Amino acid sequence: MSRTGGLLLVLDGNSLLHRAYHASDGSLEPAPALRGLIGYLARAAAQLRPDAVLVGFDCPRDSARRADHPGYKAHRPAKPAELSRQLEIAPDLLRAAGVGTVVPPAYEADDVLASSSALARERGWQSVLMTSDRDAFALIDETTSVLRVRNGGFGRSVLVDAESLPAMYGVHPWQYTDFAALRGDPSDNLPGVRRFGARTAARLLSTFGSVDQAWQADVAALREAVGELAATSFRDPTSREIVDRNRRLMRMRRDLPVPGPETARLPLDYLVIRRALREHGINLGPSLWALTGGDAPVETPDVPPEPAPAWAGTLKPRVLHGAMSGRRDPIPGQTALF
Numbered sequence: 612m613s614r615t616g617g618l619l620l621v622l623d624g625n626s627l628l629h630r631a632y633h634a635s636d637g638s639l640e641p642a643p644a645l646r647g648l649i650g651y652l653a654r655a656a657a658q659l660r661p662d663a664v665l666v667g668f669d670c671p672r673d674s675a676r677r678a679d680h681p682g683y684k685a686h687r688p689a690k691p692a693e694l695s696r697q698l699e700i701a702p703d704l705l706r707a708a709g710v711g712t713v714v715p716p717a718y719e720a721d722d723v724l725a726s727s728s729a730l731a732r733e734r735g736w737q738s739v740l741m742t743s744d745r746d747a748f749a750l751i752d753e754t755t756s757v758l759r760v761r762n763g764g765f766g767r768s769v770l771v772d773a774e775s776l777p778a779m780y781g782v783h784p785w786q787y788t789d790f791a792a793l794r795g796d797p798s799d800n801l802p803g804v805r806r807f808g809a810r811t812a813a814r815l816l817s818t819f820g821s822v823d824q825a826w827q828a829d830v831a832a833l834r835e836a837v838g839e840l841a842a843t844s845f846r847d848p849t850s851r852e853i854v855d856r857n858r859r860l861m862r863m864r865r866d867l868p869v870p871g872p873e874t875a876r877l878p879l880d881y882l883v884i885r886r887a888l889r890e891h892g893i894n895l896g897p898s899l900w901a902l903t904g905g906d907a908p909v910e911t912p913d914v915p916p917e918p919a920p921a922w923a924g925t926l927k928p929r930v931l932h933g934a935m936s937g938r939r940d941p942i943p944g945q946t947a948l949f
Contacts, residue, residue, distance in 0.1 A: 616736030617662030619872040620655055621727045623720040623742035624668040624712075627651050628701055630743045630760060632694045641892030644697045645704060649888065649895060652710070654765050655741050655758060656877070656901035663736075663875040664902070665711040667723025668702050675717040676860050683860060686800045700891065707887035711875035715867050721746050725863035727872075728755045736872045739770070746791070746861065748776055751784035781813030789822045792857035801857050804850045806841040815845070822854055878904030 631647025640646055652664065676683045690698070705712040713723045724740045724747055731738040732754045740747045741758040748771065751757055756772040777783055782790045793812035795803025807815075818836040819825040825833065825845065833842035844850060881903040888895055897908055 616731070616734055616872065617876075618659065619727065619731045619736050619738040619875070620652075620659055620661035620664045621724050621738060621740050622648075622652060622655075622664070622666045623724060623740070623744060623747070624648065624666045624701055624705075625698070625720045626743040627741065627760060628698060629694070630764075632691075632697065634764060642697055642700070644694065645701060645891055646888075646893045646895070648701060649708075649893065650898070651741065651760065651765060653895065653898050653902055655739075657898075657907070659739055659758070660901060661739070661877065663711075663872045663877060665713065665723070665727055665870065665872075665875050666702075666705055667720035667727070667869075668698075668712070668714045669719040670715055670717050671699070673717040674719075676719075678717075680856060680860055682800050684799050704887055704891060707890075708884040709879040709887075710884075711870050713867075713869050715864075715869075718864055718867060722864040722867055723869060725750050725865045726867040726869045729865040730869060731755075731872050734871060734873070738872075746796075746863070748780070749784060749787040749791070749861075750863065751776055751787075780809065782816050786816045786821065788858055788861055789854075790816055791861055792854045793822065795853075795857065796861070799860070801860060802853065803857065804844060804853055805847075806844045807837075811837050811841050815841075822858075826851065877902060881905070 628644050628648045631651065632644035635643030635647060652666070655661075656664065674683070677685075702712045702714050713727075715722055720742075721744070724742065728738040728740060728750055732752070737754045737756075739756050739758050740750060741760065743760045745759070747757045747759075751771065751773050753773060756770055758768055758770050761767045761769070771779065773784055776787070780787070780790065790809075790812050793804050793807045793815065794809055795801050795807075803812075815825050815833075815837050816822075818832075819828055825836075830842065830846070833845060836842075837845070879899075879902050881899065884899060884903065885895070897905075899905070900907060
């Protein structure tokens with residue numbers, strides 16, 4: 612299928628705001644997590660040069676997954692009051708700044724990422740999903756990549772596509788939900804199958820392709836693939852219940868109503884975004900250039916260049932294959948992502 616659209620950048624607002632909050636320990640700024648979230652958006656825009664941006668947040672009141680399984684995320688401690696305050700402010704701040712923002716009733720930012728990338732694909736766009744969670748790896752395909760922010764901030768981010776994911780985890784994107792269901796997700800209070808860590812789950816899926824195919828395999832084949840103890844555990848009836856529950860809860864909605872990428876196009880209005888940020892004590896200027904249609908900062912012969920920020924040039928390059936490759940030459944000093 613021909614690709615006639617642009618590049619959509621979609622952010623997981625909750626995961627990135629959480630990461631920014633915990634990275635700002637001791638900051639005297641009025642809203643350091645909000646500033647960090649805007650910083651992630653501005654830096655990603657400078658690296659990727661997207662044509663449109665969206666940000667998704669978890670619904671703060673209702674949860675379809677918790678209604679399905681009351682134990683879902685039930686173990687998490689209460690958020691610090693200041694983090695809760697900034698999470699509450701964030702969607703309205705972004706809307707005031709002109710950034711397309713979605714808070715889906717009863718669903719999560721992950722579902723916004725999934726639905727946005729599905730709609731982008733349908734309309735001929737590519738998408739990059741920016742998050743600190745691994746769940747989004749299940750959404751990778753020929754038009755969708757994941758920019759994962761890890762410990763250490765933006766400078767430790769990696770851009771993961773359909774070719775690089777198997778090298779990292781030993782599974783393909785279409786296998787990732789099965790992989791996660793076997794391994795479990797402690798952060799969501801979803802235990803996995805006993806004796807199945809990441810390596811054993813990857814071995815099973817590399818041998819049989821899917822959990823469903825493995826359930827149909829004979830015992831000898833299972834033992835050869837994962838060993839006797841793991842094979843015995845896998846064939847226990849409770850393991851099927853665990854995998855079915857985990858797959859059901861881990862699957863992301865791809866059909867939520869989200870704005871089309873055409874409605875979320877850049878540039879943003881510089882004065883509008885500055886005004887919205889200043890109302891919360893956030894002062895950002897030249898770093899917003901990629902969001903507001905400005906030019907990249909350049910060195911001048913009369914002014915010594917400022918030291919490069921810690922994150923500059925450290926984003927590991929990953930080639931986005933297919934129609935996105937060769938889409939746009941990098942600007943001078945920009946990491947060549949595609």
